[in-house]
Amino acid sequence: xxxxxxxxxxxxxxxxxxxxxxxxxxxxxxxxxxxxxxxxxxxxxxxxxxxxxxxxxxxxxxxxxxxxxxxxxxxxxxxxxxxxxxxxxxxxxxxxxxxxxxxxxxxxxxxxxxxxxxxxxxxxxxxxxxxxxxxxxxxxxxxxxxxxxxxxxxxxxxxxxxxxxxxxxxxxxxxxxxxxxxxxxxxxxxxxxxxxxxxxxxxxxxxxxxxxxxxxxxxxxxxxxxxxxxxxxxxxxxxxxxxxx
Ligand code: FER
Numbered sequence: 403x404x405x406x407x408x409x410x411x412x413x414x415x416x417x418x419x420x421x422x423x424x425x426x427x428x429x430x431x432x433x434x435x436x437x438x439x440x441x442x443x444x445x446x447x448x449x450x451x452x453x454x455x456x457x458x459x460x461x462x463x464x465x466x467x468x469x470x471x472x473x474x475x476x477x478x479x480x481x482x483x484x485x486x487x488x489x490x491x492x493x494x495x496x497x498x499x500x501x502x503x504x505x506x507x508x509x510x511x512x513x514x515x516x517x518x519x520x521x522x523x524x525x526x527x528x529x530x531x532x533x534x535x536x537x538x539x540x541x542x543x544x545x546x547x548x549x550x551x552x553x554x555x556x557x558x559x560x561x562x563x564x565x566x567x568x569x570x571x572x573x574x575x576x577x578x579x580x581x582x583x584x585x586x587x588x589x590x591x592x593x594x595x596x597x598x599x600x601x602x603x604x605x606x607x608x609x610x611x612x613x614x615x616x617x618x619x620x621x622x623x624x625x626x627x628x629x630x631x632x633x634x635x636x637x638x639x640x641x642x643x644x645x646x647x
Contacts, residue, residue, distance in 0.1 A: 430503040431495055434447060596641050599627070
């Protein structure tokens with residue numbers, strides 16, 4: 403494992419590169435991103451990394467603005483900042499000599515990011531893998547609700563308060579402008595969506611709907627599982643490994 407920082411217009415993004423055991427030559431690489439409030443050492447992120455490594459794929463885990471050990475404060479993060487960060491990571495990955503095919507995978511808000519970047523950079527990815535993608539966020543932001551906190555969508559408050567965290571109103575302003583459907587339509591490559599049908603944070607119906615909207619998607623349902631696959635993580639690992647077989 404190699405640990406380092408990737409520059410994104412002055413923001414330092416904490417990254418770890420894990421190559422499959424014994425592999426030093428050229429090969430595919432998957433960028434892997436956590437979700438809202440998440441980081442790269444969460445069980446489901448590490449499980450995804452290990453499954454890909456076992457399938458012969460190198461994995462670049464990166465923490466986005468305001469998360470993990472990257473620069474920025476959580477309350478100041480927005481989807482535009484994450485998009486800028488992800489574009490920097492894609493540009494970095496393309497400079498790596500060993501990389502043949504490039505993939506992108508992300509969980510939840512990282513899954514939403516994966517869908518956006520897939521549409522923005524369709525030529526760069528051999529496939530994309532949104533895990534329980536939180537692509538309802540822009541829609542709920544327009545409707546006046548984020549993580550169960552309600553507000554007037556036409557008069558966005560300065561900040562939103564959750565139990566133990568604060569989020570700038572700018573998060574909502576940005577989210578309201580994003581139209582994920584457009585980016586779904588722009589990506590024609592293979593898409594693997596994995597979603598638990600007992601997800602308490604991102605309705606399973608969004609995984610189903612995305613899989614129907616993409617031209618070339620496969621949906622793997624993790625029956626009885628929640629947002630972070632705490633019950634059947636082994637099934638997630640298996641689905642990821644099989645995608646490359
Ligand atoms: C929301 C519902 C779910 C939301 C985020 C999530 C920010 C989950 C995100 C994640 O786990 O990445 O309204 O708003």
